[in-house]
Amino acid sequence: MRILIGNHIDPSIRERHDMRAWTQRLLWFARPGDLLILCCEPDTAFVNYALAHTGVMREELTVLVTPAGAWGDRLLDPASLTVPAFVEQVRAALGPSGAGAVSEVFALWPSAAVVRLADALGVAGRFPGAAFFGQGGGEIGNSKANFRALAAAAGVPILPGRICRSRVEATEAAGALLECSASGAVVVKQAHNGAGVGNQLLVREPGMAVDHVGARHLHHLAPGPDGIAEYWAERWPWASGNDRWPVVVEEFAPGADAVYSEHYASDDGTRATETGRLLYVGRRLSHQVVPLDGVTDPVRAALLDGGTRLAEAYRAFGYRGHLSADALILPGGAVVFTEVNAQVSGSLHIYQSIAHGIVDVTAGPVRQVVEYHVPPTWSVPSFAAFLSALDELGLAYDPATRTGVIVSMPAIPLAPGEPVQFVFCLAYDPVQGHTAMFDRLDARFAVVPADTYDASQHVATGAVSFSS
Amino acid sequence: MRILIGNHIDPSIRERHDMRAWTQRLLWFARPGDLLILCCEPDTAFVNYALAHTGVMREELTVLVTPAGAWGDRLLDPASLTVPAFVEQVRAALGPSGAGAVSEVFALWPSAAVVRLADALGVAGRFPGAAFFGQGGGEIGNSKANFRALAAAAGVPILPGRICRSRVEATEAAGALLECSASGAVVVKQAHNGAGVGNQLLVREPGMAVDHVGARHLHHLAPGPDGIAEYWAERWPWASGNDRWPVVVEEFAPGADAVYSEHYASDDGTRATETGRLLYVGRRLSHQVVPLDGVTDPVRAALLDGGTRLAEAYRAFGYRGHLSADALILPGGAVVFTEVNAQVSGSLHIYQSIAHGIVDVTAGPVRQVVEYHVPPTWSVPSFAAFLSALDELGLAYDPATRTGVIVSMPAIPLAPGEPVQFVFCLAYDPVQGHTAMFDRLDARFAVVPADTYDASQHVATGAVSFSS
Numbered sequence: 001m002r003i004l005i006g007n008h009i010d011p012s013i014r015e016r017h018d019m020r021a022w023t024q025r026l027l028w029f030a031r032p033g034d035l036l037i038l039c040c041e042p043d044t045a046f047v048n049y050a051l052a053h054t055g056v057m058r059e060e061l062t063v064l065v066t067p068a069g070a071w072g073d074r075l076l077d078p079a080s081l082t083v084p085a086f087v088e089q090v091r092a093a094l095g096p097s098g099a100g101a102v103s104e105v106f107a108l109w110p111s112a113a114v115v116r117l118a119d120a121l122g123v124a125g126r127f128p129g130a131a132f133f134g135q136g137g138g139e140i141g142n143s144k145a146n147f148r149a150l151a152a153a154a155g156v157p158i159l160p161g162r163i164c165r166s167r168v169e170a171t172e173a174a175g176a177l178l179e180c181s182a183s184g185a186v187v188v189k190q191a192h193n194g195a196g197v198g199n200q201l202l203v204r205e206p207g208m209a210v211d212h213v214g215a216r217h218l219h220h221l222a223p224g225p226d227g228i229a230e231y232w233a234e235r236w237p238w239a240s241g242n243d244r245w246p247v248v249v250e251e252f253a254p255g256a257d258a259v260y261s262e263h264y265a266s267d268d269g270t271r272a273t274e275t276g277r278l279l280y281v282g283r284r285l286s287h288q289v290v291p292l293d294g295v296t297d298p299v300r301a302a303l304l305d306g307g308t309r310l311a312e313a314y315r316a317f318g319y320r321g322h323l324s325a326d327a328l329i330l331p332g333g334a335v336v337f338t339e340v341n342a343q344v345s346g347s348l349h350i351y352q353s354i355a356h357g358i359v360d361v362t363a364g365p366v367r368q369v370v371e372y373h374v375p376p377t378w379s380v381p382s383f384a385a386f387l388s389a390l391d392e393l394g395l396a397y398d399p400a401t402r403t404g405v406i407v408s409m410p411a412i413p414l415a416p417g418e419p420v421q422f423v424f425c426l427a428y429d430p431v432q433g434h435t436a437m438f439d440r441l442d443a444r445f446a447v448v449p450a451d452t453y454d455a456s457q458h459v460a461t462g463a464v465s466f467s468s
Numbered sequence: 469m470r471i472l473i474g475n476h477i478d479p480s481i482r483e484r485h486d487m488r489a490w491t492q493r494l495l496w497f498a499r500p501g502d503l504l505i506l507c508c509e510p511d512t513a514f515v516n517y518a519l520a521h522t523g524v525m526r527e528e529l530t531v532l533v534t535p536a537g538a539w540g541d542r543l544l545d546p547a548s549l550t551v552p553a554f555v556e557q558v559r560a561a562l563g564p565s566g567a568g569a570v571s572e573v574f575a576l577w578p579s580a581a582v583v584r585l586a587d588a589l590g591v592a593g594r595f596p597g598a599a600f601f602g603q604g605g606g607e608i609g610n611s612k613a614n615f616r617a618l619a620a621a622a623g624v625p626i627l628p629g630r631i632c633r634s635r636v637e638a639t640e641a642a643g644a645l646l647e648c649s650a651s652g653a654v655v656v657k658q659a660h661n662g663a664g665v666g667n668q669l670l671v672r673e674p675g676m677a678v679d680h681v682g683a684r685h686l687h688h689l690a691p692g693p694d695g696i697a698e699y700w701a702e703r704w705p706w707a708s709g710n711d712r713w714p715v716v717v718e719e720f721a722p723g724a725d726a727v728y729s730e731h732y733a734s735d736d737g738t739r740a741t742e743t744g745r746l747l748y749v750g751r752r753l754s755h756q757v758v759p760l761d762g763v764t765d766p767v768r769a770a771l772l773d774g775g776t777r778l779a780e781a782y783r784a785f786g787y788r789g790h791l792s793a794d795a796l797i798l799p800g801g802a803v804v805f806t807e808v809n810a811q812v813s814g815s816l817h818i819y820q821s822i823a824h825g826i827v828d829v830t831a832g833p834v835r836q837v838v839e840y841h842v843p844p845t846w847s848v849p850s851f852a853a854f855l856s857a858l859d860e861l862g863l864a865y866d867p868a869t870r871t872g873v874i875v876s877m878p879a880i881p882l883a884p885g886e887p888v889q890f891v892f893c894l895a896y897d898p899v900q901g902h903t904a905m906f907d908r909l910d911a912r913f914a915v916v917p918a919d920t921y922d923a924s925q926h927v928a929t930g931a932v933s934f935s936s
Contacts, residue, residue: 010633012632012633012634012636012637013633070636079636079637079640112630112631129621131620131621131623132617132618132620132621133617134620135613135616135617135619135620135626135629135630135631136613136614136616136617136630136631136633136714137617137620137621139631139633139714140608140614140617145603145604146604146608148603148604149600149601149603149604149605149608149786150600150785150786151603152599152600152602152603152605152786153597153599153600153605153785153786154786155599158603161603162580162603163580163603163604163607164480165478165480165481165604165607166480168480168538168547169480169547172547242711243710243711243712244711244712246604246607313784313785316781316784316785317618317621317781317784317785318617318618318620318621318622
């Protein structure tokens with residue numbers, strides 16, 4: 001059996017709002033006999049739905065919920081994992097073979113608290129990288145600032161930029177980059193955030209096309225050095241988490257495509273797992289496509305080569321597990337890397353479980369999978385209503401054609417009675433593309449005028465998180 | 469020629485008080501033809517004194533002083549290095565061969581600002597690790613928190629402990645460690661500090677012997693969990709730099725010896741450079757001895773082995789240059805590592821320049837070198853007065869016997885007219901030891917009663933720094 005832990009970045013590093021829904025993507029990884037640990041009771045409708053697709057029986061799984069900690073059941077309090085009564089509960093669930101029954105400990109985020117639970121159970125040896133993660137390695141591997149130094153050392157291409165530890169340094173860095181940059185724009189990145197939510201684009205030119213960029217926040221710089229100084233006076237506390245983190249200031253590359261290469265690092269080496277493409281609309285992550293298509297052979301080779309070198313570099317200092325190397329394909333075809341997420345990304349369930357597991361995309365006829373976020377213009381009443389609509393439209397996943405929609409996570413209302421937010425996968429024939437299928441759903445659910453929400457915010461409330 | 473930069477940790481990471489004297493140890497590394505960059509006009513008496521020992525002529529060196537930045541001439545403002553007029557001054561000093569004349573860029577601290585200067589001069593390729601340091605690698609390599617994760621991943625022995633990102637985590641960690649620890653004591657470490665100044669020892673037992681420990685600060689815990697909670701309520705902001713850094717909480721090992729193993733990491737590999745011993749009195753760094761003696765062969769092998777593995781691990785993620793792996797020899801003979809300083813340490817000038825260069829300790833008859841801090845009980849009126857006393861006592865360094873005192877840095881008064889603080893080396897016959905020579909100096913200068921200064925503070929004012 002394996003112990004799967006549905007956690008997220010330690011709240012002491014980055015405190016999220018509500019990860020109940022997003023962490024339940026753990027269900028996609030479950031295999032018969034596994035023990036799943038979640039911060040909340042899982043959503044029964046989603047569990048039944050997901051397991052019906054993976055073919056695992058509910059009674060083949062054990063699901064334990066951690067005791068409520070500092071965040072109730074919204075977040076997994078790392079300290080809850082080693083509350084003695086909970087450790088006893090886990091131990092009891094291992095059955096008569098005890099620790100010997102555990103083949104692997106798998107966590108969505110490599111927290112030291114997971115190592116302490118594994119230690120308490122006597123199974124730390126089955127959590128790859130336990131020694132490293134037990135001493136805060138998760139933070140090291142997931143800093144966007146550390147990434148730039150590690151990538152530079154490994155000779156992996158990155159964009160011009162700097163790591164700043166003070167407002168003075170950030171002001172100087174933004175000024176220097178804007179002076180040299182062809183685009184007249186720079187990207188500011190928080191060290192710890194995800195899906196572009198911690199990125200802000202600073203542009204001089206109001207007309208610049210930025211809709212497709214993974215930077216939730218946008219700032220139009222007033223002319224000259226004053227504009228830069230004003231920006232930092234206002235935003236340094238946000239960018240640095242009140243001086244808590246280094247801030248990345250990087251040249252903005254207009255017209256680039258966002259792609260990624262995922263890898264697995266084990267004690268024996270690394271292996272590439274999948275490549276894909278991220279698409280942003282209104283600077284929000286809209287959808288992602290696996291496997292990656294529409295790139296030339298040299299681009300694909302450069303992406304795999306850089307990703308492999310990064311995976312090897314992260315492995316060399318102690319990281320073990322899945323990691324995602326994010327990159328941009330520049331208009332000229334050059335590939336530059338922008339960050340590494342050394343954790344279970346928001347892509348693993350798409351390609352490992354859904355695309356390769358359920359859909360089997362490489363079998364003939366080949367298929368492709370796109371995962372969409374419910375767009376901010378949609379109003380979906382409930383999970384059940386969405387499934388009914390899929391049935392009515394004939395868009396539910398069909399194992400015979402290996403096309404159609406598979407919802408990836410539970411649908412949680414933003415507030416009681418409000419519309420629900422979630423992500424869903426669409427399996428399709430790459431020759432036909434996914435636009436027609438998506439448009440039929442869009443026609444059904446798009447009722448919110450596009451100018452009634454703030455592109456800088458999560459839809460409406462910011463309650464639902466779609467990244468770790 | 470080489471460009472030697474007398475800098476220190478970037479003030480945006482750790483803002484020091486006054487590094488004018490300590491950074492002038494750069495003079496010990498100077499070779500004919502070198503260009504030295506300092507934050508202040510060097511002390512003429514010290515320059516002449518040091519060069520008389522190394523045999524370099526003053527006119528064989530070029531010394532440039534950076535423009536005064538945010539800290540006047542007390543600290544080297546990293547931004548000063550790339551002020552255009554200063555870059556021009558450096559370029560002019562390179563002579564007709566320009567960049568081609570530069571064989572190496574050497575900095576006391578691996579700042580990104582040094583890389584920017586090297587870039588501006590076209591010599592970044594001669595600053596080992598430039599790509600890594602240019603993206604903030606200096607901070608990564610010098611964090612005592614990162615150290616524990618990297619050491620654990622490399623399988624190098626460390627003491628039980630945790631990395632804490634919040635007061636709640638620190639409270640939990642201290643409680644858990646105190647529960648298991650035989651000593652009933654833990655050490656709290658700031659991520660970025662030096663010479664034990666950022667360490668605080670928490671002890672339950674008032675009678676515990678802690679005088680010899682490298683922890684400037686001491687706290688006697690009130691009984692029970694309340695004592696731990698009270699400590700963190702008061703000291704978490706200090707320990708974390710107001711949440712800026714992770715905090716190390718580590719089991720205290722009583723009765724241990726503090727030693728180190730230094731290494732050099734280049735593109736081709738690493739090599740061990742020297743081992744030594746640190747001695748603390750009143751929890752302040754008092755003196756250090758090179759080469760290391762008084763250890764068994766297995767202890768020496770364990771120190772070198774762990775140091776080498778750490779040097780290789782740091783090299784693997786991109787660090788280049790000198791580094792020091794600090795360790796403790798436990799009473800049973802086990803060697804555990806406590807931190808890595810990935811910078812030019814406070815030991816390099818002692819062993820490389822003085823012990824091996826000037827004294828040539830391995831030639832027959834063998835010699836040893838100890839470097840003392842002027843103790844808090846001494847009152848030395850001036851550099852000249854100290855040199856006169858050495859002459860009178862017959863303790864000035866004598867090249868014929870290869871014994872005697874070599875002052876390692878300029879002597880700066882704590883305030884105008886106040887006594888001076890500095891460090892000085894004493895070369896001696898290991899059979900005879902250094903105590904007799906030191907005692908004669910002590911008899912001459914010890915006039916401050918031992919209970920009139922605060923062991924938690926730098927002598928009197930904290931103005932003089934003896935670490936980077």
